[in-house]
Structure formats: structure tokens, C-alpha cells
Amino acid sequence: MPRQLPLRAVTREVVERLGRLGARPRLRSTAAVFTTMSALAATSILTGPSAAESFASSPCALRRTTAHHSEGLDTWNAAYPRPASALDAVMVFLSFPDAAPRTTPAELAADHFPATTRFFEHASYGKFTLRPHPLRHWIRMPRRSTSYAIRRDWSAAHRAAYLRDALAAADRHVDFSRYDLVYLVADPDAPGVDSDATKVVNLDTPLRADGTDIRRVVTVFEKHPPDQLVLAHETGHVFDLPDLYHRPMDGKGDWDTYVGDWDLMGSQFGLAPDLFAWHKWKLGWLEPRQVTCVPGIGSTVLTLEPLGAHPGGPAVGAAGAPAFGLGLGTKLAVVRTGPDSVLAFEARGPMGDDAAACRQGVLVYRVRSGEESGGGPVEVVDAHPRTEACWENSVYPPLADAPVALGESFTVPGDDVRVEVQGRTAAGAWTVRITPG
Incomplete structure (x- = not known):
């Protein structure tokens, strides 16, 4: 979505319906730690109550359906990490050959933490803590930022190449088996980085690194300083929460007609962004x-x-x-x-x-x-x-x-x-x- 003034700014669409594109090209990573990676699919992962435990027996607990991020809650979709107790998130900072970073990893980490952790601690009544583990240095990507064609409606091929290169470069520095969530944070000043492209990427077939399946990654392309609570919104998708905004077909008009200010998954700019x-x-x-x-x-x-x-x-x-x-x-x-x-x-x-x-x-x-x-x-x-x-x-x-x-x-x-x-x-x-x- 084109950027607007903060008064009417809205959140991003998190995933594209790539599963509707037909055949999914398969790519192989150059790093030995990765298994075959399929194209990215927004409607992937497990669906249906048989895939998860039952935890809400009330007659008012809607049954989870096959809809992407279904609001049914009679069962938990085990393909998503459940935000109980604490989860650990690694933040990997990516630079590119065509730009010298003008910010530091510490500055970019401070853009999102402790604010994101604080939001979830308040929203969960202290039942959940998101623990960030930011790297202290930049990791150099092998190709220029412009070569990945980063944008909001990103092609599957370019996004897959970006993920493959980022995780291969980071594997020498990160033990992914230690973490529950992965944030890939791009240099915001690189010429090919589009700040409107921040989103969650779901993998039809998980990447394999350090003996761990990586099923989804948050790709962060935010400017510095970023939009408020944007990482909390994207992290909500990692916990199987849906987008609650309405994206006009022509990109024009109001995006917030469904829920307005009343939930973070509608707009991270809302006056009352607590989760429903x-x-x-x-x-x-x-x-x-x-x-x-x-x-x-x-x-x-x-x-x-x-x-x-x-x-x-x-x-x-x-x-x-x-x-x-x-x-x-x-x-x-x-x-x-x-x-x-x-x-x-x-x-x-x-x-x-x-x-x-x-x-x-x-x-x-x-x-x-x-x-x-x-x-x-x-x-x-x-x-x-x-x-x-x-x-x-x-x-x-x-x-x-x-x-x-x-x-x-x-x-x-x-x-x-x-x-x-x-x-x-x-x-x-x-x-x-x-x-x-």
C-alpha cells in the first residue's frame, strides 16, 4: 500500500496468495544446512482440528476451519508457535554490497524492542514474554539490494532468493536451533529496500538449518525510525492471527473499515491497538x-x-x-x-x-x-x-x-x-x- 500520513496510515498485507499461482518452483540452497525449499505459500501449513490439541470446549468456541488464519479456536494449529510463557527471537541484520549502512544494528533493534515485548506482556496479562536476541553486527548479503526486486507484492522467485541468500549468510553466525522466531532486518537505507514490503513469509516446505525447521520468517524492511508497533503486528501473524484490515482492490480508499482503531491486527497505528x-x-x-x-x-x-x-x-x-x-x-x-x-x-x-x-x-x-x-x-x-x-x-x-x-x-x-x-x-x-x- 502506498505510504500515507500517520493520521490515516495502515498496516501491511502480510502474505500473498501464492498458492493460487499453480506449479511451485523448487529451489536448492547453496548451503549444506538447508533442505529443498519450495515456493512460498500463504495458505500453507496444517489446517483442520486433527492437526492440533483441543483447548476451548465452550459452546461459543467457533470451530477452526481451513481458512487462512481462521478465527476458530476450538483447536490450536500446531504449525504455529503458541505464545505461552516465553519465546526467543533472533534478529539478523542484513547489509548489501551497493550501500554502506548509516545506522547500527543496535539502533535498529531499539526501534522495535523493548516496545514489542512490552506490548505482548501487557496484552497477555504477563503470561507471555517475547525475548529478543539481536546480533551486534551486520551480515553481508552476496548480491546488491536492487537485485531482489523488494516490494510489497513481491514475486515468489525474488523472495525465495532473498531468503536463501540471507539464511545461508547468517548460518555462519547464528545457531537457529536456539530460537523460536526469526526476524531478518534489512539495511533501511539500501537503494533496493522498500519500507512497504515488511511482512511474514510462510514456507510450504520448511527450511532446515542447525537441525531446526524454519517454517516462517519475518522480513523487516522498515525505515528508521519505523512505523509504530509494526513488528508486533507482524509477530501476531506468526501466532496465527489474521489481518483485520480491508485492502481496496484499486489501492484507494479506507483500509480500516472493518475494525478501525480497535485491534493491532487491523492497524498498528490505532488509538486502541490491544488485541480483541x-x-x-x-x-x-x-x-x-x-x-x-x-x-x-x-x-x-x-x-x-x-x-x-x-x-x-x-x-x-x-x-x-x-x-x-x-x-x-x-x-x-x-x-x-x-x-x-x-x-x-x-x-x-x-x-x-x-x-x-x-x-x-x-x-x-x-x-x-x-x-x-x-x-x-x-x-x-x-x-x-x-x-x-x-x-x-x-x-x-x-x-x-x-x-x-x-x-x-x-x-x-x-x-x-x-x-x-x-x-x-x-x-x-x-x-x-x-x-x-
Whole structure:
């Protein structure tokens, strides 16, 4: 996507649908450590519940489908590393014969860390830590930067050549068996480097190095300093999270019409980029008791804790005051609306990763497990469709005021589910009544 001003900037498409191109050329690495590498495929890896453990038995847990990055969460796709406890990531810094770097590896590492680690620690309530291991020196690529034709919609052949050369050059310096994630960071000032090309590359057949399968690599081409939280967004794909933005066919128009500011996988520039509670459930960061499956008949009154409330200590509330006693209660309410769809309800406000949130209240969104990444698997429902907010810095002002505010009621169009926000507790949680039609 062409670069835009920060007010309306958007995230990148992570993978191309190369699996639709037909025959996939096979390449052989010049390094003995690599096995045969197939062309890159966005829809590769394992699909279907038989490939993974079952971990969400709630009747509201959508079944994982064959859709790329399916929002189903009844099983975990074992082809992706699960962000539980801690994972180690190596950062490899690549220079080229046609440019002398004007930055240092330490400067580029500081562009992304500790910010990326901090984001995931907040989002996971301390359950997950991403540990970076940046190299301290540049590794020289064998060819000029311009020879790889780096761009957003990168060809399979050029991208495969880039990966083959990068990993072969790095293997003399890196023991890949020690790491769970690989970030290849290119010299941002090399003439052939396109800062719009940062993305995750999935491998149909993994590379083999140091006795380890490398199934996906994050190729980083960011300028210095980079777009905010861009590495957190790309790392989300490594954990099987989909793109939530809409890419216009002609490249023009708004990209953020699906979820606006409300999830990092929609836009890393969002005012409230914390991951949806649905994603936290998928990643294993919510306990079963923190998810309520609302019955299809009658009314259910429940208390929703703010998504950003952390159980480890005082969180900062909307007015800057500590919000004690939060963090272990219900974070997500779900109404089943079909075989592969639900309505989700969560409380959002200026707290944690959402510190700059434009509005607060109960956010409502649809989840569809059969929709692919980039195809609208999640859509925020706007409780105030005739107004917008925070036009000066929201990525999509029409959805900036989407939450149902205190004292308001709202009926979800098309699903006839009514939500009433009845009050706040002394600790800052939201009292909500949900009534399916």
C-alpha cells in the first residue's frame, strides 16, 4: 500500500496468495544446512482440528476451519508457535554490497524492542514474554539490494532468493536451533529496500538449518525510525492471527473499515491497538472463567472487566486513577449467531495498551471463522453509526466512537441482540445486560 500520513496510515498485507499461482518452483540452497525449499505459500501449513490439541470446549468456541488464519479456536494449529510463557527471537541484520549502512544494528533493534515485548506482556496479562536476541553486527548479503526486486507484492522467485541468500549468510553466525522466531532486518537505507514490503513469509516446505525447521520468517524492511508497533503486528501473524484490515482492490480508499482503531491486527497505528478479547482467548491468555457464553434465550446480566485491566497490580483508569481489584473477572461475553459466527462483547477504555483510546464502553464485534485473513473475519459493530470521533488522529473516525457507552442501549442490526450498559462498579468494571432476540 502506498505510504500515507500517520493520521490515516495502515498496516501491511502480510502474505500473498501464492498458492493460487499453480506449479511451485523448487529451489536448492547453496548451503549444506538447508533442505529443498519450495515456493512460498500463504495458505500453507496444517489446517483442520486433527492437526492440533483441543483447548476451548465452550459452546461459543467457533470451530477452526481451513481458512487462512481462521478465527476458530476450538483447536490450536500446531504449525504455529503458541505464545505461552516465553519465546526467543533472533534478529539478523542484513547489509548489501551497493550501500554502506548509516545506522547500527543496535539502533535498529531499539526501534522495535523493548516496545514489542512490552506490548505482548501487557496484552497477555504477563503470561507471555517475547525475548529478543539481536546480533551486534551486520551480515553481508552476496548480491546488491536492487537485485531482489523488494516490494510489497513481491514475486515468489525474488523472495525465495532473498531468503536463501540471507539464511545461508547468517548460518555462519547464528545457531537457529536456539530460537523460536526469526526476524531478518534489512539495511533501511539500501537503494533496493522498500519500507512497504515488511511482512511474514510462510514456507510450504520448511527450511532446515542447525537441525531446526524454519517454517516462517519475518522480513523487516522498515525505515528508521519505523512505523509504530509494526513488528508486533507482524509477530501476531506468526501466532496465527489474521489481518483485520480491508485492502481496496484499486489501492484507494479506507483500509480500516472493518475494525478501525480497535485491534493491532487491523492497524498498528490505532488509538486502541490491544488485541480483541477473542484473540486473547485464541492465544490462551484468557482463562475459561473469563469467557461467558450467553444463552440464546432470556436476558443475561454480567460484569465485564476492562480488557486492559491487569491482575498483577493497579491498572491506570480513564481518569488516571488506579483501578484496583480488576484483572481476574469476565473479559469476554459471546452470543452464538450461527455455525461459524458469533457476536462478541468486551469493555474497552483508556487502559494498558489502549491508553490512547478515543472512547470507552462496551465494544461489539462479529467474528466469522470461515473468513480468511484480510476478508473481514472480524467486524466491529458501530453503536453510533451517524457520528464519528477523534478525526484528528483516529485511523477510521466513523468507528472511533463504536462502543456502547454508560447508560446506553443498542440492538445489533441483523442479529436482533440487545445490549444495555447499566452501570460501573466501584472498581471500574461494566455492568451489562445482553438479550438475544
